[in-house]
Amino acid sequence: MKIGVAMSGGVDSAVAAALLIEMGHEVVGYHMKNLPDSLFEIVPETKKVCCSPSDTFDAFRTAKILGIELKIIRLDEIFRARIIDYFTSEYKKGRTPNPCVLCNDYIKFGALMEKALEDGMELFASGHYARIIEHPHYGISLAKGKASHKDQAYFLSMIKKEKLSKIFFPVGELTKEEIREKAKSLGLPVHQKRESQELCFIPDNDYRRFLSSEGIKLPDGDIVDIAGNILGKHHGLAFYTIGQRRGLGISSKEKLYVIDIDTINNRIIVGPYEKTLKKRFTAAQPNWLIDIKDGELRCQCMIRSTMKPEKASVYSEKDRLTVEFDNPVSAITPGQLAVFYVGDVVLGSAFIESVES
Numbered sequence: 001m002k003i004g005v006a007m008s009g010g011v012d013s014a015v016a017a018a019l020l021i022e023m024g025h026e027v028v029g030y031h032m033k034n035l036p037d038s039l040f041e042i043v044p045e046t047k048k049v050c051c052s053p054s055d056t057f058d059a060f061r062t063a064k065i066l067g068i069e070l071k072i073i074r075l076d077e078i079f080r081a082r083i084i085d086y087f088t089s090e091y092k093k094g095r096t097p098n099p100c101v102l103c104n105d106y107i108k109f110g111a112l113m114e115k116a117l118e119d120g121m122e123l124f125a126s127g128h129y130a131r132i133i134e135h136p137h138y139g140i141s142l143a144k145g146k147a148s149h150k151d152q153a154y155f156l157s158m159i160k161k162e163k164l165s166k167i168f169f170p171v172g173e174l175t176k177e178e179i180r181e182k183a184k185s186l187g188l189p190v191h192q193k194r195e196s197q198e199l200c201f202i203p204d205n206d207y208r209r210f211l212s213s214e215g216i217k218l219p220d221g222d223i224v225d226i227a228g229n230i231l232g233k234h235h236g237l238a239f240y241t242i243g244q245r246r247g248l249g250i251s252s253k254e255k256l257y258v259i260d261i262d263t264i265n266n267r268i269i270v271g272p273y274e275k276t277l278k279k280r281f282t283a284a285q286p287n288w289l290i291d292i293k294d295g296e297l298r299c300q301c302m303i304r305s306t307m308k309p310e311k312a313s314v315y316s317e318k319d320r321l322t323v324e325f326d327n328p329v330s331a332i333t334p335g336q337l338a339v340f341y342v343g344d345v346v347l348g349s350a351f352i353e354s355v356e357s
């Protein structure tokens with residue numbers, strides 16, 4: 001089979017490509033570049049991000065060792081329109097965006113995958129820790145990686161259902177240690193390479209510099225308690241997230257957490273931990289990976305990629321969802337993604353709109 005592989009220059013996609021070659025497929029690597037190389041000279045990487053010039057170099061040398069062709073695909077324009085502009089506009093609205101989930105649908109399994117399919121590739125693979133399975137009840141489904149140390153299915157849950165039959169995750173059954181071992185045994189220099197940690201378009205992780213370069217002004221404002229007493233000053237709403245405790249710069253006898261971001265009055269509201277615990281929220285722009293009817297759905301839900309899935313009911317009416325956890329959950333954050341699972345299988349996801357107190 002002809003299979004295109006999204007090659008980042010990292011170890012996971014290198015091993016994904018190697019496994020496909022071992023299976024006897026005809027493999028072509030696709031490396032996308034979405035940002036000008038000069039960005040990484042002006043704004044040096046402080047934490048590892050994907051898509052830097054050194055990643056392009058690594059993708060080339062990996063392809064050379066594996067003996068496959070590597071195509072470089074420039075996607076600057078669509079990346080700017082779909083990802084960077086969305087990111088800044090969400091911040092303007094006081095929401096906390098999740099650009100990586102949209103990048104997976106619009107860019108990696110969007111424009112990049114389309115290019116590979118246009119070239120005649122029959123499937124498109126990546127180095128994500130996830131699986132595409134044939135589920136007895138739901139049919140072709142997205143599932144968590146088998147031995148995953150991190151749940152990347154969460155970040156893939158916005159991919160449209162009709163694309164799943166064209167996608168393959170060759171490392172979804174492996175542990176990170178097995179992947180590194182495999183890369184080492186193949187003599188791939190990237191076997192020890194770190195994973196990406198930060199957003200590619202903010203390589204220095206300095207959101208203030210980035211937003212100001214996008215022309216977003218972030219005025220200072222008050223940090224207040226639930227009763228409205230002023231406890232301190234914030235330096236731009238965008239730099240605070242629901243549930244945050246550190247870096248608030250206020251002194252108080254009890255531990256205080258951000259419980260609300262009030263964009264209308266440019267205020268941060270803080271309160272005790274219990275006030276960060278909420279059960280119900282609304283969500284919009286759902287992407288369903290199973291056939292769904294309006295009504296109630298019992299499932300597990302994650303509102304952060306790092307949390308333990310919690311039991312919840314999802315009530316859907318057209319494109320509006322109301323989600324209710326069985327037990328309260330901390331820091332439900334507008335703009336972030338709620339992902340719905342049954343066991344390892346992803347049923348769908350939607351963006352959190354508003355949280356009920």
Ligand SMILES: Nc1ncnc2c1ncn2[C@@H]1O[C@H](COP(=O)(O)OP(=O)(O)OP(=O)(O)O)[C@@H](O)[C@H]1O
Nearest residue numbers: 006007008010011012013031032050126127195196
């Ligand atoms: N610039 C890129 N070009 C092509 N594919 C990419 C690029 N960046 C990431 N990918 C694809 O997305 C997958 C996940 O990337 P991400 O950076 O989130 O995770 P990672 O665990 O660091 O993966 P890797 O070790 O392969 O870099 C990669 O394995 C690769 O298939």
